Amino acid sequence: MTTTAEQDRALAAGQAVTMAGALNQALSDALSEDDTVLVFGEDVGTLGGVFRITSGLAAAFGETRVFDTPLAESGIVGTAIGMAMNGLRPVVEMQFDAFAYPAFEQITSHLAKLRNRTRGRVGLPIVIRIPYGGGIGGVEHHCDSSEAYYTHTAGLRVVTPGTPADAYVLLRQAIKSPDPVIFLEPKRRYWSKEVVSAHADIPMDRAVVRRSGSDVTLITYGGALATTLEAAQAAESDDRSVEVIDLRSLAPFDDETVTASVKRTGRAIVVHEASRFCGYGAEVAARVSEQCFHYLEAPVLRVAGFDIPYPPPSLEEYHLPSVDRILAAIDRLQWRETASGAQAAG
Amino acid sequence: MVTSPMTPERLLPGPTPVTLLDAAGQAVPSDGLDMPADQVLLALYRMMVLGRRFDTQATALTKQGRLAVYPSARGQEACQIAAVAALRPQDWLFPTYRDSMAVTARGVDPVQVLTLLRGDWHSGYDPYQKRVAPQCTPLATNTLHAVGMARAAAIKGEDMVALVMLGDGATSEGDTHAALNFAAVWKAPVVFLVQNNGYAISVPLSKQTAAPSLAHKGIGYGVPGTLVDGNDAAAVYAVVRRAVTSAASGAGPALIEALTYRVEAHTNADDATRYRSRDEVDSWLARDPVTRLREHLGRRGLLAAADVAALEAQAEAEAAALRQRMNTGTRHDPADLFRYVYAEQTPELRRQQHELAAELAELELAELEEAGTRDDDDR
Numbered sequence: 001m002t003t004t005a006e007q008d009r010a011l012a013a014g015q016a017v018t019m020a021g022a023l024n025q026a027l028s029d030a031l032s033e034d035d036t037v038l039v040f041g042e043d044v045g046t047l048g049g050v051f052r053i054t055s056g057l058a059a060a061f062g063e064t065r066v067f068d069t070p071l072a073e074s075g076i077v078g079t080a081i082g083m084a085m086n087g088l089r090p091v092v093e094m095q096f097d098a099f100a101y102p103a104f105e106q107i108t109s110h111l112a113k114l115r116n117r118t119r120g121r122v123g124l125p126i127v128i129r130i131p132y133g134g135g136i137g138g139v140e141h142h143c144d145s146s147e148a149y150y151t152h153t154a155g156l157r158v159v160t161p162g163t164p165a166d167a168y169v170l171l172r173q174a175i176k177s178p179d180p181v182i183f184l185e186p187k188r189r190y191w192s193k194e195v196v197s198a199h200a201d202i203p204m205d206r207a208v209v210r211r212s213g214s215d216v217t218l219i220t221y222g223g224a225l226a227t228t229l230e231a232a233q234a235a236e237s238d239d240r241s242v243e244v245i246d247l248r249s250l251a252p253f254d255d256e257t258v259t260a261s262v263k264r265t266g267r268a269i270v271v272h273e274a275s276r277f278c279g280y281g282a283e284v285a286a287r288v289s290e291q292c293f294h295y296l297e298a299p300v301l302r303v304a305g306f307d308i309p310y311p312p313p314s315l316e317e318y319h320l321p322s323v324d325r326i327l328a329a330i331d332r333l334q335w336r337e338t339a340s341g342a343q344a345a346g
Numbered sequence: 347m348v349t350s351p352m353t354p355e356r357l358l359p360g361p362t363p364v365t366l367l368d369a370a371g372q373a374v375p376s377d378g379l380d381m382p383a384d385q386v387l388l389a390l391y392r393m394m395v396l397g398r399r400f401d402t403q404a405t406a407l408t409k410q411g412r413l414a415v416y417p418s419a420r421g422q423e424a425c426q427i428a429a430v431a432a433l434r435p436q437d438w439l440f441p442t443y444r445d446s447m448a449v450t451a452r453g454v455d456p457v458q459v460l461t462l463l464r465g466d467w468h469s470g471y472d473p474y475q476k477r478v479a480p481q482c483t484p485l486a487t488n489t490l491h492a493v494g495m496a497r498a499a500a501i502k503g504e505d506m507v508a509l510v511m512l513g514d515g516a517t518s519e520g521d522t523h524a525a526l527n528f529a530a531v532w533k534a535p536v537v538f539l540v541q542n543n544g545y546a547i548s549v550p551l552s553k554q555t556a557a558p559s560l561a562h563k564g565i566g567y568g569v570p571g572t573l574v575d576g577n578d579a580a581a582v583y584a585v586v587r588r589a590v591t592s593a594a595s596g597a598g599p600a601l602i603e604a605l606t607y608r609v610e611a612h613t614n615a616d617d618a619t620r621y622r623s624r625d626e627v628d629s630w631l632a633r634d635p636v637t638r639l640r641e642h643l644g645r646r647g648l649l650a651a652a653d654v655a656a657l658e659a660q661a662e663a664e665a666a667a668l669r670q671r672m673n674t675g676t677r678h679d680p681a682d683l684f685r686y687v688y689a690e691q692t693p694e695l696r697r698q699q700h701e702l703a704a705e706l707a708e709l710e711l712a713e714l715e716e717a718g719t720r721d722d723d724d725r
Contacts, residue, residue, distance in 0.1 A: 074524055075524030109487065
C-alpha cells in the first residue's frame with residue numbers, strides 16, 4: 001500500500017492509481033478540506049481498514065477525526081446520525097456488504113427518513129462506505145450485492161463507482177452531499193488502476209456513456225462494468241456496435257442518459273452481479289420499457305446473478321455474469337437476417 | 347481498602363432505590379444526595395400537574411377521534427418532568443413516543459407535539475429549537491443518536507449533555523447494548539434514563555430480563571448504574587442532575603433506572619385487563635407521584651390550598667385551549683409528500699408530484715361536472 005503522500009504525488013503527476021488508492025486520496029482530501037468530516041468504523045484507524053482504504057489517515061489526521069469503533073454496525077450508523085445532527089459529516093465504513101445488515105434499521109428507519117420526518121429541518125450528510133459484490137474468492141457473507149435493499153429505500157442516495165477515477169470523484173461528491181449516501185465500492189476492482197483526475201464536472205447523479213455504439217445499449221455499474229466493457233469489445237468481432245452505460249448513481253436513476261441511448265440503439269441489456277429476481281435490473285428494464293417501448297426492437301434482457309445465495313469461492317465463476325454470458329444475451333436480441341447472411345441491427 | 351471510582355462496586359446500584367420522599371411525602375435522608383431547593387420542588391409540582399392534565403386531555407382526544415392514538419405516561423410524571431427539569435438549556439433530550447409530557451415540559455408547543463399522533467406529519471416540531479429530537483417510535487434506536495450527539499459535542503468542545511429516555515422493554519434491544527458500550531468507550535456525556543414502568547405493552551419485566559435490576563446492567567459496560575424511585579420527583583431530579591453534572595464534567599455516561607408504573611394501558615387501543623390485575627394498578631395508584639409531592643409541599647407550608655386550586659384552574663384552562671386548537675382542522679398539502687425526501691427534489695419525485703396533482707385535478711373536475719349536472723337536474 002502506498003502512503004497518502006506518495007498517492008498525492010502520483011495523482012499530481014498524472015500517474016495511474018488503484019481504486020483503493022483513489023478512495024484513500026478522496027478521504028484524505030475531504031478530511032483536509034473540511035474540519036467537520038470524520039472517518040470511523042471497524043479497524044479503520046490503526047490498521048487502515050481490512051482493504052486499507054483508510055490507510056494512514058488516523059496518523060495524518062489524529063484519532064479524534066479518524067478512529068476505530070467498538071464492533072457494532074448499528075452502533076456505527078446510529079451514532080453517526082447523532083453526530084450529523086450536531087453538525088458533523090461522518091464517513092463510516094461497513095467492513096463487508098453482508099456485515100452492514102445489523103445497521104439496516106438505523107439506515108432505513110432513521111438515516112433515510114429523518115429529513116422527511118422533520119420537514120427538512122434535520123438533514124443527515126452521512127456517507128456509508130460498503131465494499132460489496134463478489135469476484136474475490138470471499139467466503140460466505142463477504143460477497144453480497146446488496147444495492148437493491150438501499151435503492152428501494154426513499155431518502156437515500158446510492159452510488160457505485162466502476163473505475164478508480166470515478167471512485168475519487170464520486171466519494172468527494174458523496175461527502176459534500178447534504179443527503180445520506182450509500183457508497184458501494186466494488187471490492188473486486190479495488191486493485192484496478194488508471195490515471196485519476198481530481199477535477200470532474202459530471203454531477204454525482206448522472207450516468208456516463210463509457211463506450212459509444214449504435215446497435216445495443218448495455219446498462220451496468222460497479223463490479224460488472226469492466227466485464228461489460230470487455231464483452232462490448234469482443235462483440236466488435238461479430239460486427240456489433242455496443243454502447244456501454246455506467247450508471248454510477250443507482251438512486252436517483254438517470255433516465256435521461258439511459259433512454260437517449262436506448263432510443264438510438266433500440267436494444268438494451270442490463271448487466272449486474274446481483275440476483276435477478278426483484279434485482280436492480282428489474283427496475284431498469286421496466287423504466288426502459290415504459291419510456292422507450294416504440295423504439296425497442298427486442299425485449300429488454302437482464303444478465304444477472306442467479307437467484308441463489310452467493311456461492312462459495314470455488315463456484316462463484318458460474319454465478320457471476322461473464323463475457324460469454326453477456327455475448328450470448330446480445331445474440332438473443334432478435335436480430336434480423338440480412339441479404340448477405342450476416343445478422344444486422346434492425 | 348480505598349475504593350477508586352473505577353472499582354466495580356462503584357458501578358453497581360444500591361440495594362434499594364434512591365428515595366428522598368417516601369410514599370407519604372415525608373422527607374427521608376439519602377446518602378450523598380441533597381433535597382432539591384424549595385423553588386425546584388414547587389416548579390416540579392407545577393409542571394407535573396400541568397403535564398398530567400395534558401396527558402389526560404390527550405387520551406380524551408383519542409376518544410373524540412381527534413388523535414389517531416395516544417400512549418399515555420400517566421403515573422410516570424415524576425420521571426418525565428423531573429428528568430427534563432434537571433437538564434440545562436444547552437442539553438439535548440431524545441424522547442420516545444411515550445414521552446410527550448416530557449417534550450411539552452421542555453417547552454415544545456403541545457399541538458406540535460401531538461402532530462405525530464394526530465397523523466398530520468411524522469414530527470411536528472423543530473428539533474433544534476428546544477433541543478429535542480423527534481419522538482422515536484422504534485425501540486432503543488434513539489439511544490445511539492444520543493450517544494452520537496454527545497460524542498460530537500465532546501469533539502467540538504461544547505458543554506452539552508444528551509439525555510435519552512427508554513423503557514424497560516427497550517433495554518432488551520441490541521441498540522441499547524451498543525449505545526451503552528459506545529458511550530462508555532468514548533466517555534460520552536450521555537445520561538440513559540430507563541423508565542421501568544413494569545410492562546412492554548403486555549410483557550412484564552420478569553419476562554424481559556433475569557438481571558437483579560436494569561441498573562445492574564451498567565457494570566457490564568463500565569457505566570455506573572443508579573436505581574431510583576421513579577415516583578419520587580425529588581429523587582429523580584437529584585439523581586438526573588447529578589448524572590448530568592458528572593457527564594458534563596467529562597466523567598462519562600450514566601445509567602439510571604427509575605421504578606415507576608404505567609397507570610393506563612399501552613395506548614388507548616390496548617386492553618390492559620388482559621394481562622394485569624386491578625389490585626396491582628390500585629397498589630401503584632396509592633404511590634401516586636403528584637400526590638406525594640403535594641403532600642410534602644403542603645406539610646412544609648410551601649403550598650396552600652389556594653395555590654393548588656389556582657394551579658388546577660390553570661391546568662384546566664390549558665387543556666381547554668388545547669382542545670380548541672385540536673378542533674381546528676389542519677390543511678394538508680399533498681405536495682408536501684415529495685418536498686422533504688431529499689435536500690433538493692429529484693426529477694423522479696418532481697414527476698410523481700405532478701402525477702398526483704394531475705390525478706387530483708381530474709378528480710376535482712369530475713366532481714365539478716357532477717355538481718353541474720345536479721344543478722341542471724334541479725332546474
